[in-house]
Amino acid sequence: MPTADYRSHVAGFFDSEVPKHSLGLVYGRRRIGKSTLLEGLAHDRGGFVWEATRTESAIQLTRLGEQLGSHLGVGRLALENWEEAFRQLLALGRDRSVPVVLDEFGHVLEADPSVDSIVAAALGPAGQRSNAGRSRLVLCGSAIAMMSALTAGEAPLRGRAGMELVMQPHDFRAAAEWLGSASAPDLAAGVYAVIGGVIGYATDMVDFDLPDSRADFTRWVAARVLSPAATLHHEATTLLAEDPTLAGASPVLHHGILGAIANGAVSAGKIAKKLGRSVSNLDPALRRLIAAGFVIRHTDPIRAQRPTYTLADPFLQFHYAVLEPHGPLLRERDPHEAWEERLSAVFGSRVRGPVFEEQARSWVRRYADPAVLGGFADHVGPSTAVVDGVERQLDVVVAADGAGALPSERSVLALGEAKAGETVGTGRLTELERARAALGGRAAHARLLLFAPAFTDELRAAAGRRADVELVDLARLYQGD
Template identity: 45%
Template sequence: MEKPEEIFDRESEWAELVRFARLPQRGATLGVVSGRRRQGKTFLLDALVRAAGGFMFTATESSEADALRQYGEALGDHLGEATPLRFVNWDEAITRTMTLARQGPLPVVIDEFPFLARASPALPSIIQRALDPAGQRSNTQVRLLLCGSALSFMGGLLSGTAPLRGRAGLELVVRTLDYRAAARFWDIGDPRTALLVNAIVGGTPAYRHEFTQDDTPDGPDDFDDWVVRAVLNPARPLFREARYLLAEEPDIRDPALYHSVLAAIADGRTRRGEIANFLGRQPSDLAHPLGVLEDVGLVVREEDAFKSNRGVYRTAEPLLNFYHAVMRPAWGDLERSGRARQVWPRLQRTFLSKVVGPHFETICRNWTRWEADLAVLGGYPSRVAAGVVNDPAARTRHEVDVAAFNRDEQDREELLAIGEAKWNETVGTAHLQRLVHIRTLLDSRDGVRTDRCRLLLFSGNGFTEDLRAMAAADPGIQLIDPRRLYALD
């Protein structure tokens, strides 16, 4: 099955779905597709069903009786029945569904499956029984795909003692587009503009088409105007999207608390104790909300590069970070139509420091982990993270934006490179000397080899000529600008 032209990227996801839908073996098989909202899961599955002639049902929030009625109508329509099918319970509905593929493999998709399972808790067990070899599994080739956006629920379907544990032949997570794919998707050729846009909307495909009506910045000179007309415009859907993201998550019962946690992270309070101080709470009080935000994919915890028991929390959705750092403090002014053009200039400094700066550092780490070649690092990294290095003599600490490690032949951890990322500064020899000093501090530590440690300097605003001359003469010094991050050089 050819991937439809209207589906951007998603080559590996499409290949996995096609492989699963065409499995030649006898018997029914189960697949689970998950991912945050607005990533294109339904779009992918609908294209698969249309290409293979399968059946797809998209559930809504409703009672069990209403859901069964809707399912019967959809299945009857698919089969060309003169009247809708009527099912007394889900056992009947799933039994009938399993008769759809007597002649060969056929994909059957139940989208928004969590809605059905919450109204009918026995449904996963009913599906498990239908997949059992002693049941109907051997008499059908249904390729059943359960899809949902509630990440914690979908992950729980196949974990622990859940009825469907060990039954799935596919567990596909549809992730956001990475920064390079997002630039191509938004059709932005200038790397600085692409990175600025990515710092606001990330890699969520729906934000280009449905939420901005294909309005993209026409080059660097149009970026500020684009923010005013497409992001800070109360008449555009993107304006309130960050507020709705939390409201759509069923596991979040107290949105005010979770918004406060996200506001603390956006303000630079990335450790649990710092977040607790920001909220006026005890650190132990935040174990549950931080865990829920991680489970729903809105926050990630990153281990410190140099101390495994110390970590920081970062917002996984750029739009949430932009909302809490930039929009929320000025919400009253922004809600008044036509005020964004006057308000945006005074928000730009915050945007650069609290949104673009941290996002640039994240992209630099991603580039180092997944895109940097052997010539840059002198090896292949097994992990890349940010961290803090203590300087006892100076009684201070140094933050390291990028630290890349691999493991040597004796399975000892080796430090391949450390790096500094500055978006709005021209990086020069002073930044280089700081990295040299940090490397010296790390050299005295036990357990980590630093003899091949290279120095990476990332800048969104260029490099001084003397630093360029030093890098040209020494491969151990690497300079990376936006063009190199986006593979344009």
Template identity: 40%
Template sequence: MTFDVERPADVFDREQEWWALSRFATSDSPGATLGFVSGRRRQGKTVLLQALCEATGGFYYEALQAEPAESLRHLGAALARYQQRPGRLALDDWDEALEVLLGLSDDEPAPVVIDEFPYLVESAPDLPSRLQAMLGPRTRSRVASRARLVLCGSALAMMGRLLTADAPLRGRSSLLLTVDSFNFRTAAAFWGIEDPELAFRVYSVLGGTPAYAREFVDHDLPTSSVEFDDWVARAVLAPTSPLLHEGDSLLVAEPSIEARNPAVYHSVLGSLVAGRTRHGEIAAYLGHRNSDLGPVLSVLEEAGFVTRDDDVVRRRRPAYRIADPYLRFHYAVARPRRDRLRRPDGARQVWRDQQETYRAQVLGPTFEEMARTWVRHFAAPERLGGEVSEVGRTVVNDRSARRSYEVDVVAIGPAADNGRRELRVLGEAKVGQRLGHSALGKLGRVRELLTEQFDTTRTRLAVLRRGLRGRAAAARRPDRSRPALHRRTMTAAHAGGDRTRSLPSMHG
């Protein structure tokens, strides 16, 4: 049995996250329970957890990056304030601290939150094992408690290691919640920007991190496309802007990177925005051996800075991309020109000079990912020709023409009774380019090349374009002499892939 906890008015969106947290916090299950909350910094985890504790009378504690003795003193002071005692509660060790935390709720379920838990594990590596012992199935500390213990952290690699197969707390939790960045739709609503073009541009700079639109720019957002360039110069690229330095700060705040050589991680992210997305390409670009970069890419992936995208057609050919639009902007535009940005009026000059870099390395990749997100999460199945089980990108070789084709959006359906999977959509997604007959011809040729591997009888060809001063548009080929491109309806995405329209009698 659970109880609904009203979401506070100042918590924007996050309905699913709030439901999961309130359900966990009020669960009538016997004994203490354990939950994990993770997510990159600035996503609003602390706001959610503090609001949860305020609404339910729970205990919230944000850990320090400190030695164990200082952390215990700090926790003791927080416990005394919560229990309305004078001074602080003396805690001799972590066993005693965990006993006290689990004992905060013995009658009714209530959340007990430890935020930035990785800070404590850094200085007390045996803490997870001690907690495991406390939460044993028949231990007194667990059976006598109704605490809903939440361990939260922004160090994604370390939080992930707490749940690996051989980790002490593996299998002990009943909540695993990740707080992600807002998608484009939610971010635009959060900013209050209704103009699709302006929202797309702002998203390409800030991404969907809530704090970047509030504290980091002091609530200063452009109100029209005319203001956008001035806003980037004054709020993002100015030497005094926190956003100019945030990218580097995020990297060194990840313990698994800080303990190594951060320079190589910065270089790898720089190579990704330059278009070197495969393991071998990155190694060659940086002058490293392939074997040297494997651990670096793994850490960046575990920490949430990059994502590994497998080619959905040609398996075992993964490509890496920066996971966040803000980081993409940082490494493409801001970080390489930090010296110039410190000069008088440097922000305006750099921004004016880097428009082509911004279009090619920031706007283009951002829109491609938004198009895949739209197909994956927002497009109705009937617009795609049926259910979709996999969405991604691919590179297809054309041996007869001695060339290869890159396809930005590929949607594949589940296997049919005959074992063949249906190729639902092949799509081209571009910003500021006119896409017409040549783009559709390329997609038609790719469809022919994939006929043996997939069922392509109902494959739809989609051309998605984000105009720099207008809505996204879809190309149309009126020439009926090419019947292979004229079977069914093609779907186009508007406003960065969030609204749709069907264009009848188009290239299917």
């Protein structure tokens, strides 16, 4: 969802004329602009914003009382408990709609897990009668699993929220527009493969320094990411340490899973083998990482087989494929030399490739015209085909539900291959044709999609003569459908 849409949703919630207090939730990855968005809109409306810190409840209440009293111009308020705190907060909206934002609410819950029940009581029928008003209370947090659990299942706040907004990093197109590199897709693709679409990674955390050309890319990545002095050098470790839902378990296991996925172990079995553990032993940690927003689970669109996994953000892929395994090299060698002599090749195979495959799938989901795909893309993901007795990976498979709900009953609309680091020729087209034939009748009319920075003249000529072949270069990936 574009930033403008996030802003519209929040503004609409703040300006609602509903004649009672209402609750909104906003959450997502750190450094994607949640606080900036909420603070700007709340302050424009004379609202109140408080950011929690990781400390004991008594200290949180003291700090909240000081800031709330200052906002009201009455000096520090003595808040004895969270019941009193929410009575005072909701009283801000006694006469009009007023935004009340509690940022980093996960720290409040971490210190006192009962606070969600207190909020539920304050917003319930009895609480609304005894403390009437129109406060627009927003609970904001970066601990995705913790925040999403607030309204799940039998949680006290289930059914109470009038807005639940999950903010995502920019996708590759929005990131390019935001960075001003949409007209230079090669540069945009390179930068995206390093820092993804997280706003903070393109601003404060690189001291507002971004490459201005492809020729400047090596200078930038060496100074702003690879250097042991660079803030981003340590970001992934900090991200995991900051998430309360991961704090109680082994950080070694979580980092091990992320590293295994980044370096090619994309199934539970392969991850377990790489780490020397059983799949059942691994499963709880893998589920925590998915719930926390660090790992994405891909369900096969056309086969009822075990899912595959990928890292949720290009920067995580970069960290665990480049930074973490080569830490000693970067401490001992000049980062610029290390990049040119060794790490640029690792980046091309371990980072640029997987990120480009995900960009291709994202293009199919978000931007491809249904006429290009031969229909509507109900299911998009990676899969496999057995060609001449050998299992072959398919980067992009597009399937439609058709008459059956089971994966094996879906019709295959399109098959795709994504190659980030080569000029693709007719050989890749032949491989896709063989994979299509191996999938049988349900793929007989599947379109063949080839994604690459460039294509040979021979392949372009062949594609021009056929209605079932689509070539997607970087310009089309970033600007076309």
